[in-house]
Amino acid sequence: MRTYYFDHAATTPMHPDVVRTMLELMQGPGGNSSSMHAYGRAAKQQLNRSRDRISAALCCKPAELLFTSGGTESDNAALIGAARAQRKRGKSHIITSAGEHHAVLHTCEWLKKEEGFALTVLPVDSSGLTSPEHVRESMTPETGLVSIMHGNNEVGTIQPIGEIGEIVKAGGALFHVDAVQTLGHLDLNLRELPVDLMSFSAHKINGPQGVGALYVASGTLLEAIQYGGSQERKRRxxxxxxxxIAGFAEAVDICVNDRQKKQLFMDELRKRWIELLMTNVDVPIIVNGNEQNRLPHIVNISFTGVDTEAMLMNLDMEGIAAASGSACTSGALERSHVLRAMHLPEEQIQSAVRFSFGLGNTVKELEDAAYIVGTVVRRIRNNY
Incomplete structure (x- = not known):
């Protein structure tokens, strides 16, 4: 059976050049980058080269880049480390939005419950956008940290982080941005963006799983949340x-060099997919998210009257990998908190499926898969 992978927002296949880069190092003599001997110095040089490559692509200083195990750790390190540092300055209020990834939302909720921080969770509109004015209105002299994601992982909506960042800066707070979904898809110039902390993950850009990075702007106070050695300038x-990390650097080079071409192609795939579904599916479809400010590779679609869980199970049986865009808990599908935050009709939430595209996908593949989706929808409706 032929298979179709349309879940690149969850994780991406590793690029062949990334595999080769990593394999060469993994088959080598090894070495701990903290060791003083020749093997350790070689590992340290490789680490420094990787940091230089990634920081150059992001337009930041190498010393401003902290390596982590992925996006979740980067978010946790930024939020907990910055919140604790800001509290020492008399600022114990945090602002975030209801549309954030759980790595941000759950961490902010933990800071409120366990460490006594004040927390404001801003609403998003029906397209998933956070209003800069809501941020401005929520800022107080006690606000120490604001965290708003760049591009939403479920509906693809892009937030106005430039405008929000200026508001946060004017209010004397730190601004954290989860950019896990936007690296490789949008231009990121950290010299120009009003951002203090930004989270990244390698496996979203055809790099390895278990590797990420956190940008910490020079002068930003950040307490370490992991203790042991003095790696990463004693911050991690x-x-x-x-x-x-070398694989991450290779992936960053590839995605930055190919970004404009890739963005155009992903946008073409997204538009074509919507057209194909409108032709092949016998029920009305609704595209969720913001039509103007959106990522090119993510499309969230509600199939009117067709249950999400039934849809995903049947698609999987036909070889199509898609997602609800939300967590799976104890084997039961948890409906999207992002769509609920957007206050969409319950029927729209209960029938939403996220498709996301990337390396390896083609227009021909989408044309074949759209026919299968139409067949699946008819099968589900006939069984009800």
């Missing part, structure tokens, strides 16, 4: 994953 203890 633990032996660095040199091979994984």
């Amino acid at each position: 203890a633990g032996t660095e994953n040199v091979a994984g």
Whole structure:
């Protein structure tokens, strides 16, 4: 059976050049980058080269880049580390939005419950946008940290982080941005963006799983949340994953060099997919998210009258990998908190499926898969 992978927002296949880069290092003599001997110095040089490559692509200083195990750790390190540092300055109020990834939302809720921080969770509109004015209105002299994602992982809506960042800066707070979904799809110039902390993950850009990074602007106070050695300028203890970080750097180089071409092609795939579904599916479809400010590779679609869980199970049986865009808990589908935050009709929420495209997908593949989706929808409706 032929298979179709349309879940690149969850994770992406590794690029062949990334695999080769990592394999060369993994088959080498090894070495701990904290060791003083020749093997350790070689590992340290490789680590430094990788940091230089990634920082150059992001237009930041190498010393401003902290390596982590992925987006979740980067979000946790930024939020907990910055919130604790800001509290020492008399600022114990955090602002975020209802449309954030759980790595941000759950961490902010934990800071409120366990450490006593005040928390404001801003609403999003029906397209998933956070209003800069809502941020402005929520700022107080006690606000120490604001966290708003760049591009939403479920509906693809892009937030106005430039405008929001200026408001946060004027209010004397730190601004954290989860950019896990936007690296490789949008231009990121950290010299120009009013951002203090930004989270990244390698496996969203055809790099390895288990590797990420956190941008920490020079002068930003950040307390370490992991203790042990003095790695990463004493901000994140633990032996660095040199091979994984080298793979991350290779992936960043590829995605930055191919970004404009890739963006155009992803946008073409997205538009064509919507057209194909409108032709092949016998029920009305609704595209969720913001039509103007959106990522090119993500499309969230509600199939009117067709249950999400039934849809995903049947698509999987036909070889099509898609997602609800939300968590799976104890084997039961948890409906999207993002769509609920957008206050969409319940029927729209209960029938939403996220498709996301990337390396390996083609227009011909989408044409074949759209016919299968139409067949699946008819099968589900006939069984009801």
